[in-house]
Amino acid sequence: MPDGMNINYDGLIPNNVDLNADLRVRKALETWHPGYIDWWKDMGPEGFQESLVYLRTAIGVDPKGWAKFDYVKMPEYKWGILLAPAVEGRTIPFGKHKGEPAWQEVPGEYRAMLRRLITVQGDTEPASVEQQRHLGATAPSLYDLRNLFQVNVEEGRHLWAMVYLLHKYFGNDGREEAEELLARRSGHKDTPRMLGAFNEATPDWLSFFMFTFFTDRDGKMQLEALAQSGFDPLSRTCRFMLTEEAHHMFVGDSGVQRVVERTVEAMKAAGITDPNDIAAVRALGVIDLPTIQKKMNLHFSLTLDLFGNEISTNAANAFNAGIKGRYREDKLEDDHSLIDATYPVLRYVDGKFVEEPVPALSALNLRLRNDYVQDCNSGVTRWNRVIEKAGYDFRLALPHVAFNRAIGEFSSIHTDIAGNVLSDAEWQARKGEFLPDDADAQYITSLMVPVTENGKYAGWIAAPKVGIDNKPGDFEYVQIVQ
Ligand SMILES: [Fe+2]
Numbered sequence: 001m002p003d004g005m006n007i008n009y010d011g012l013i014p015n016n017v018d019l020n021a022d023l024r025v026r027k028a029l030e031t032w033h034p035g036y037i038d039w040w041k042d043m044g045p046e047g048f049q050e051s052l053v054y055l056r057t058a059i060g061v062d063p064k065g066w067a068k069f070d071y072v073k074m075p076e077y078k079w080g081i082l083l084a085p086a087v088e089g090r091t092i093p094f095g096k097h098k099g100e101p102a103w104q105e106v107p108g109e110y111r112a113m114l115r116r117l118i119t120v121q122g123d124t125e126p127a128s129v130e131q132q133r134h135l136g137a138t139a140p141s142l143y144d145l146r147n148l149f150q151v152n153v154e155e156g157r158h159l160w161a162m163v164y165l166l167h168k169y170f171g172n173d174g175r176e177e178a179e180e181l182l183a184r185r186s187g188h189k190d191t192p193r194m195l196g197a198f199n200e201a202t203p204d205w206l207s208f209f210m211f212t213f214f215t216d217r218d219g220k221m222q223l224e225a226l227a228q229s230g231f232d233p234l235s236r237t238c239r240f241m242l243t244e245e246a247h248h249m250f251v252g253d254s255g256v257q258r259v260v261e262r263t264v265e266a267m268k269a270a271g272i273t274d275p276n277d278i279a280a281v282r283a284l285g286v287i288d289l290p291t292i293q294k295k296m297n298l299h300f301s302l303t304l305d306l307f308g309n310e311i312s313t314n315a316a317n318a319f320n321a322g323i324k325g326r327y328r329e330d331k332l333e334d335d336h337s338l339i340d341a342t343y344p345v346l347r348y349v350d351g352k353f354v355e356e357p358v359p360a361l362s363a364l365n366l367r368l369r370n371d372y373v374q375d376c377n378s379g380v381t382r383w384n385r386v387i388e389k390a391g392y393d394f395r396l397a398l399p400h401v402a403f404n405r406a407i408g409e410f411s412s413i414h415t416d417i418a419g420n421v422l423s424d425a426e427w428q429a430r431k432g433e434f435l436p437d438d439a440d441a442q443y444i445t446s447l448m449v450p451v452t453e454n455g456k457y458a459g460w461i462a463a464p465k466v467g468i469d470n471k472p473g474d475f476e477y478v479q480i481v482q
């Protein structure tokens with residue numbers, strides 16, 4: 001790697017923040033860079049570091065500049081620092097400072113809050129790379145392998161984006177946080193990542209698709225809320241990250257859809273009429289729909305916990321301060337201060353689910369979660385269309401929001417996926433009906449054999465309809481060098 005100080009950062013780090021003119025931040029990033037590369041080599045994708053991967057690199061934020069495709073070795077990927085263009089005369093869109101000019105510097109009174117939000121967001125980015133590091137060995141095709149690596153390098157870039165903000169606006173504290181972001185490890189018993197779902201394993205490709213569908217979508221919701229921020233550099237950073245995030249969700253959404261497609265296609269060809277005849281479906285070497293449902297149950301419930309407590313003073317404070325808004329705040333038509341508004345919160349009280357109106361300011365985590373659930377449902381509807389078209393009356397569905405929760409209103413109860421409350425004993429006896437068990441994991445693992453021939457796909461997943469960057473079906477997305 002470059003030996004420290006002589007890096008031409010104009011070339012190495014594409015940026016639109018005039019890094020060349022900002023000696024202090026440039027120095028700080030130069031000092032952080034070798035540690036980042038060490039982290040990438042230790043905790044980034046296992047193997048394939050010498051392979052040429054057909055990747056998209058963002059070198060600018062205009063529609064032409066942000067998607068340059070070329071063969072790149074991952075450690076040589078240009079992790080840029082790119083902010084969406086400034087909006088002339090932008091004002092703080094919500095909270096008690098609504099209408100004041102957006103902040104270009106960190107307001108002293110909100111420094112701790114902002115630093116925390118940026119650090120938590122930043123922590124999720126390298127975490128997912130760590131979670132996905134073993135998947136290259138079992139990719140179902142070169143197309144999928146390339147998509148995995150694209151997601152990985154972009155999560156790396158998202159880490160850069162947050163680290164830039166920490167170095168630029170938070171002085172020594174920011175530098176320390178940036179170091180810590182390279183020190184924590186997903187799933188580590190002493191130094192885990194900050195949020196639960198980012199310490200779970202991503203053991204197979206169906207998990208990867210579920211993760212990018214459900215958990216990257218939480219990322220999208222958080223970025224959408226931060227893109228509304230009155231702290232303009234954060235807003236601009238998140239707005240650009242969202243363009244990349246869309247691809248991650250495409251990978252998950254289309255990935256699950258291709259699994260479903262292949263399953264129903266194989267079932268039809270074999271004349272299987274009962275989607276719940278798991279043994280018969282598995283004998284075909286495809287993933288049965290009930291197991292896909294179980295994976296959904298797991299990843300959806302783990303991800304809901306990322307939204308935090310339904311009723312939260314922190315969320316209220318962040319909104320009031322103008323730091324973190326609602327999903328599509330700028331499209332909502334109300335007073336954007338929510339002082340007198342209420343919002344219905346689903347709670348579990350005296351053995352029943354009830355909806356209670358609470359001050360809207362304290363219910364912002366729940367509101368974002370509700371928007372998220374709606375967003376998830378549009379994907380599930382698409383998957384169900386594939387099943388319906390194949391003539392099966394099985395339907396995938398999101399589990400009840402109280403199912404398998406560790407945080408918030410429902411963390412102290414157990415329910416089935418329909419939301420019927422279960423005793424501890426019932427839960428223990430029945431959780432294998434709802435969540436993947438060892439036998440499911442073993443079966444899925446048995447399917448995870450790598451396919452590295454151009455244009456070929458593992459038997460459990462359909463080929464995509466179109467290639468990346470409109471490439472033909474037999475395109476060599478990864479030139480593997482062992
Ligand atoms: Fe990200």
Ligand SMILES: [Fe+2]
Pocket residue numbers: 155216219245248
């Ligand atoms: Fe992502």
